[in-house]
Amino acid sequence: MIGFIIILVITILFLVLKYFKSPHKSSLKGRHIVVTGGSSGIGKWVAILGAKRGAHVTIIARNADKLEDAQKEIKTFCINEEQKITKVSVDVSKYGDIQHIFHELEETVGPIFMLVNCAGIAICGKLEDFDEQQIKQLIDVNFLGTLYPVKAIIPKFKERKEGIVVLTASQVALMGMYGYSVYSSCKFALRGLAESLQMEVKPYNISVTLALPPDTDTPGFELENQTKPIETKLISEVAGLAKPEQVARNLIDDALAHRFFSYSGFESYILTTLCVGMSPFTSFLDVIVQAVLLGPLRLLSVYYILSFNYIVKKCHLEKMNK
Ligand SMILES: NC(=O)c1ccc[n+]([C@@H]2O[C@H](COP(=O)([O-])OP(=O)(O)OC[C@H]3O[C@@H](n4cnc5c(N)ncnc54)[C@H](OP(=O)(O)O)[C@@H]3O)[C@@H](O)[C@H]2O)c1
Numbered sequence: 001m002i003g004f005i006i007i008l009v010i011t012i013l014f015l016v017l018k019y020f021k022s023p024h025k026s027s028l029k030g031r032h033i034v035v036t037g038g039s040s041g042i043g044k045w046v047a048i049l050g051a052k053r054g055a056h057v058t059i060i061a062r063n064a065d066k067l068e069d070a071q072k073e074i075k076t077f078c079i080n081e082e083q084k085i086t087k088v089s090v091d092v093s094k095y096g097d098i099q100h101i102f103h104e105l106e107e108t109v110g111p112i113f114m115l116v117n118c119a120g121i122a123i124c125g126k127l128e129d130f131d132e133q134q135i136k137q138l139i140d141v142n143f144l145g146t147l148y149p150v151k152a153i154i155p156k157f158k159e160r161k162e163g164i165v166v167l168t169a170s171q172v173a174l175m176g177m178y179g180y181s182v183y184s185s186c187k188f189a190l191r192g193l194a195e196s197l198q199m200e201v202k203p204y205n206i207s208v209t210l211a212l213p214p215d216t217d218t219p220g221f222e223l224e225n226q227t228k229p230i231e232t233k234l235i236s237e238v239a240g241l242a243k244p245e246q247v248a249r250n251l252i253d254d255a256l257a258h259r260f261f262s263y264s265g266f267e268s269y270i271l272t273t274l275c276v277g278m279s280p281f282t283s284f285l286d287v288i289v290q291a292v293l294l295g296p297l298r299l300l301s302v303y304y305i306l307s308f309n310y311i312v313k314k315c316h317l318e319k320m321n322k
Contacts, residue, residue: 026164026256029054030082031113034105036060036092036149039070041218042168043118045248051077051085053252056109058086060101061119084109092119092145099152106156114164114255115153117146122170122224124232127181135182142186147193154197158204165201166255167194168211171239171268174275178312179232198260198280207258211251214268216242234311238304239267258282274301 033050037043038059050057051074059074061067067087075085086109090097106112120142123134146167157163172180173187191210198208215221215236228236247264254262260280263272273290274297281287 027053028114028252028256030056032056032058032105032110033114033116034058034060034102034112034149034153035116035118036145037117037119037168038074039063039066039087041118041220042213042216042244042247042251043116044070044074045244046116046118046251047074047085048077049245049248049252051075051083052079054079054083055114056084056086058088058105058109058112060088060090060092062089062091064089092117092149093140095144095148095152098149102149102152102156111160112153112156113162114166115149116166116168116251116255117149118168119145120168120220122183122220122227124179124183124224124227124229126179126229130182138182138186142183143189146190150193150197154201154206157206158201161205163201163204163206164209164255164258165197165206166209166211166251166262168213168251169194171212171214171271173210173212174271177232177235178308179229194260195279207255209251209255209259209262211247211254211262212268212272213247213251214239214242214263214265216244216247216264218244231312231315234315235308238307240265270297270300273297 028050033047033055035043035047035050035057038047038057039061043059043061047057047059047070057074059067059070061070067089071085071087078085086105088101088105090101092098102112121138123130123138150165150167153163153165157165167190169187169190170184172184173191176184176188194208194210201208221241225233242264250264251262259282261272263269273293276290276294
């Protein structure tokens with residue numbers, strides 16, 4: 001009964017907050033938006049929605065064929081003929097290359113207004129199963145591959161006293177989970193980067209948004225599934241599978257409204273509220289709701305922690321008995 005009341009109160013507050021979410025503060029029309037990882041999944045949808053809202057869109061990834069296909073697809077969503085849809089093949093974990101590309105893009109397409117970092121890769125597994133090269137690959141793409149583009153763009157944003165930065169982390173940037181020791185470390189690091197950076201750039205009218213997608217139906221997620229230990233699969237089943245277009249829409253709307261967190265769906269809202277800590281806030285209504293919910297949510301989290309530990313223990317015993 002108490003559990004039911006807690007869930008009911010949380011659901012009502014979630015709906016109230018959704019209803020009262022402030023409308024977009026800026027428009028993307030005629031603006032230049034750069035999306036790393038824009039040839040696939042969530043990044044491609046961010047690019048499509050940017051095109052639908054009249055932005056000049058640049059997508060960045062490594063594979064030239066995939067970039068070409070994505071560019072053609074994104075062009076079909078443009079709303080006027082002036083819009084430029086550009087593709088650049090570059091590895092985001094190479095700082096010098098990224099710095100050079102941003103310089104060129106500002107010359108050819110125009111000043112960058114919004115940088116959305118979506119390039120990333122998820123490989124699951126127990127820590128001892130990773131070799132050194134795989135660990136470096138994950139850190140390079142997921143952490144440095146976000147830090148470097150952000151570092152390259154910040155001086156330009158500061159000069160213009162305007163700009164929006166989005167870092168795409170994950171729900172496992174808020175909670176550790178079996179099978180995500182390496183990936184989750186990189187995504188936790190992005191939260192530290194986002195929280196510190198937003199304080200550095202606030203006086204320059206630059207905002208930072210940390211996107212926390214749940215499991216989302218993308219080519220990247222399909223690949224990730226191939227590496228998931230059974231324990232990770234069973235624990236992840238608790239939550240559903242989001243649509244990339246919805247995650248991308250929330251990401252853009254939250255970034256334009258200068259919100260620090262961008263989440264999608266009820267479970268993500270609960271986890272984000274539970275892990276809000278010393279993160280920045282954009283509305284006092286949010287703070288009041290968080291203050292009311294934090295205690296009950298901590299109790300609810302105990303149920304999930306126990307059930308996750310039970311799954312791990314059960315799988316362990318099954319393996320021992322084989
Ligand atoms: N899908 C999910 O369930 C989920 C959940 C939480 C968080 N996320 C995060 O959301 C982001 C997007 O995920 P997704 O599932 O949409 O991925 P995806 O479909 O695999 O797309 C990843 C994109 O990143 C690019 N990329 C990868 N490594 C790169 C590099 N070194 N340099 C430049 N581009 C690179 C890929 O193109 P190339 O390979 O051609 O370079 C591709 O365009 C990632 O950061 C992921 O960690 C995803």
